[in-house]
Amino acid sequence: MLVVSLMRLGDEELALREQFPDVTFQFYKYPGELPLEIQKEMDVLISYHGAVDGAFIDAAPNLKWIAWYATGINSLPLKKLQERNILLTNGKGVHAQQLSEWLFAFILDDYKQLKTAYSEQKQKIYNHKRIGNTLEDTTILFLGTGVIPQRAAQIAKVFGMKTIGLNTSGHSVENFDETYAIDERKTVLKQADIVVNVLPETKYTQGLLEVTDFEAMKDDALFINLGRGSVVSTETLVHVLEKKYIRAAYLDVFEEEPLKPDSPLYTLDNVVLTSHITGNGASNKIKATNIFKRNLSVFLNETKLIENEVDLNKGY
């Protein structure tokens, strides 16, 4: 059994070799370092690199399982994986803590007007009268009720917020006070002070949010996108933020990434932009490798996986 990783895994490399002495591991810093003969032979691939496309899969005829260390798998040639019966696991859950922390960093930055605080400090202004907004008794609505929004909703509950979750069928999910079907969202969006997109990219979610969705939100709603940029076009975002259909937005993901310096989003004064970083975390590789180890233990005997397997039909 040959396992190839298209990134170095630090201390985890030795740990893997020790736990699985009968498995051959090859770790490369970049996809470009991978020799063609190794690519041909490998059984299992660890990566989350954009280089893993249709041609890459074609050159790996022995590949049986891709352990994708990111959560979003939209860059992979899913149809080809399905045809080839290649199993796919993702990093679901690995980024839940990081994304939840960033979410509250964004919310508190906005609710406490930290930029105003910096500016007052810079100008040596002592303004004792300032009252920040409070999270208590506000309503936060999540598009998506998977592992990440569940974790975020757990934190929101402790802050005293009401949590609403939208998913395909409207089924109940832990940590959400109320859940509704995404298709019914127009009637629910107007309840929310904060709307957070954490949906994965699928055929269904591409361009899901339209101008009318933002019209349905409160005038002072905050929109935060930590999921995938494809859920709403840049054109729509610029329009609704310019027209102030909502108060402000925090965006970490974009229709086109990397965001180009000439993006019209840079011209708005009611948006905070980060660079698809809210999932980054120093311990992500360790967490994802722990999932990989549990899967590999089973896979060695049964060619099946027990954790984080992606349904190639659904796309998540």
Place this chain on the structure above:
Amino acid sequence: MLVVSLMRLGDEELALREQFPDVTFQFYKYPGELPLEIQKEMDVLISYHGAVDGAFIDAAPNLKWIAWYATGINSLPLKKLQERNILLTNGKGVHAQQLSEWLFAFILDDYKQLKTAYSEQKQKIYNHKRIGNTLEDTTILFLGTGVIPQRAAQIAKVFGMKTIGLNTSGHSVENFDETYAIDERKTVLKQADIVVNVLPETKYTQGLLEVTDFEAMKDDALFINLGRGSVVSTETLVHVLEKKYIRAAYLDVFEEEPLKPDSPLYTLDNVVLTSHITGNGASNKIKATNIFKRNLSVFLNETKLIENEVDLNKGY
């Protein structure tokens, strides 16, 4: 029974009059509006204004109870209240939510380097590699284990942090994984990634934190003061921040308030300063009035109080 408030209470004024038809209420916008004859007659005073000093109390010979709407009571002439047997209640608990929200706004601002994010946005830099620090598995230490730190520690636990609390005797308190006596702090401070002061001002806490306390902390510790500025001198703070005994500080309270524009704190690059605002909240008056109502119901019959009574010996 005459109850005087040195601030307007909005809708709460009517609510008080309706709930207590036999009590006379007088509401003034500023202490200066209070007629001397009313001051002479009043039985109960609602305020948190600095004008309530020894002379003010002397001019109110009939005063039996001060309902102080702030938590810190250090500006009041406590000895005189004791001599006169004037009861004192404070706003303990009213500010717990606000302070906890600000605490996490500060921590996440620092851990996620939001200033860097703003600066990148301004320069149209798309830096996908940036990894923020994570709260998970860090240790937060609170000087004080009262209502405010208990609420903050509850939130810290949900973020996956370890919580340590310091109080007079080291007794256990809910939401703290470990508690120690303040006098033993030198051995505990070095465990903390984040040190938060929430102690009230008393004789004991004035100047409590000295240079050696900051030397005992981790080099990359974050110090946050939301309690009272008197716990550490400005001189000490400037020294330890200049010498980088700790990484950075977020300060909302100061030895001398308001902070003057020539304060040396303004010259430091590893400090964030706010203007004693972390307790401010739009719903504070309502919350404090709810406590007042419960106390007044009892006080009308028994001249005793059931909630938030301050021990004038301890000073909190």
